[in-house]
Amino acid sequence: MKNYLKPFLEAAVRAIGVEDVPEIALEIPRQAEHGDLSANVAMTLAKTLKKNPRQVAQDIVAALRLDATLVPKVEIAGAGFINVTFSPMFYAVQVAELLKQGQNIGRLEIGKGVKANVEYVSANPTGLLHVGHGRNAAIGDTIANILVWNGYDVTREYYFNNAGNQMNNLGKSVHKRYLELLNPSANPFPTAEEDDSLYRGEYIREIAAALQKQHGEALAEPTEKTLTLCRKTAEQWCFETIGKTMERMNIRHDEFFNEDSLYTDGKVKATVEDLRSRGVVYEKDGATWLALSKMGLTDDRVIIKSSGEPTYRLPDIAYHYDKLHNRKFDLVVDIFGADHIATIPDVMAAVATLGEDKSKVRVVIHQFVTLTKDGEAVKMSKRTGRAYTLDDLIEELGADVTRFFFVMRGVSTHLDFDLGLAEEQSEKNPVFYLQYAHARICSILRTAEERGVKVDAAADTALLVHSAEIELIKTLLRFPEVVAKAGETLEPQTIAEYLREAAAAFHKFYHECRILGEAEALMQARFALARTAQIVMKNGLTILGITAPEQM
């Protein structure tokens, strides 16, 4: 719709003597009386032209060369809006075009040839995924899908760290639980007060039990060898478990990037030297500092501790540099929880100092998740070891509902995950509203087949003139625009919101217009419309990583 009108307006603006034609913003007015599309160019141009906006609008409209059978009405309203109304014929043509694309409605080529990397989840293999990881996973995977539909060449990446102290603590935790199994009365597992570095989740016991089963009492001595075995076993267990959880959410990463490789490849070292040669690294108090104050930020930060260990900032910088410079990604998307917010400016500044274009990096920050049920908060604390895990959530709700609830709100809002509503297997649950629309269309087509009614591909869409039909067409035509928009803003929630509207438009159409039993030509036209809606619903749900059931 917008794409159809834009060139005409641009031509008209040029025709009235404006050389530098601005980006023409078109929007769908809230009020139906304001037409189907509204342009505000006249108002934005008024200032530079030093003319009354209404006068500018009149000039533009006078210069417009539109096909009156497709665009019967162009009005000037308010302060200088140009309101355009399309004819049913226009919609008939457009929907026929859409239908020609078959299953590919919404597949765009905006990002063709652009290498994109989306990094998400990225939990270290020290435990189970919790609810917060779930939001990260759902957002990240949906954004990856959105980019794929926009035509980008997408790599889904998981960044993890299986080195360092956290892993030793993990191994130690498993070993202590193992000793506990051998001799419970000795109480070998310290309390949280005695040692807060240990992992206390139930899963540690599981791993310990598996070790006991396999090795009996052979690992009782805490030698380096046994601790390494504990650590390795635990790491592998965690990774497998995380992988299973991801699989349940219909998520598969292409690349698992090990932080450790940045050290073994010498990339961390090279990054430090590179930064040093640019004069932004110095030594103080035995540590190595990054002079962020020279990059427009306020505080300098340590990148290598006096102990010789790097802080997390350093590998982060090396990692981003690697993605941009060595792996040559044109677009790097990071999905982070709100707790990472502080490090981003540092990493960006450093990457820019290293000569990379930091505008290629897009950071999506999502706020935290609170679980509520019947108005009360549900605990998901990690400390107690009895966290409400992502697996629990999927177990209880299924993958579709879980994913939908994570992306149906804007990423920057604190997500209130209403377990009561999510559990509801009824009309209250917004997921089913979308899925039902799809299932309903499938059902109509099934019924047609049962009754021996043929669905003809060559329908005359010009017969679709009912207001509910036009509304549905308008909504369906927006789908590619919505996908494109989501690709720019990286906001998954816009897809969810759109699908709700599309489902509503279909349900309304269904109630007001019969399909089966109508005169042949009209029936075929409505079949065509229903099938278009079916494809849009299916593709939209696919982007969200949710199934489009044929019956429910």
Next chain:
RNA sequence: GCACCCGUAGCUCAACUGGAUAGAGCAUCUGACUACGAAUCAGAAGGCUAGGGGUUCGAAUCCCUUCGGGUGCACCA
């Protein structure tokens, strides 16, 4: 104390990124199954967009400020 996010209907959130009379779902109240699935549809009611200033043709949206909620501010990741 400093930085970032948020504050919109009773509740959970939208608002096409500065547009015209701020919209949905849930909850409340009315209606609609003898034809394709009522997990649906139609309607009612619900608002000084936290408060106060500003910017302009025009502000929920941008700027300043106050108040509330969240998160982060280590030689932890």
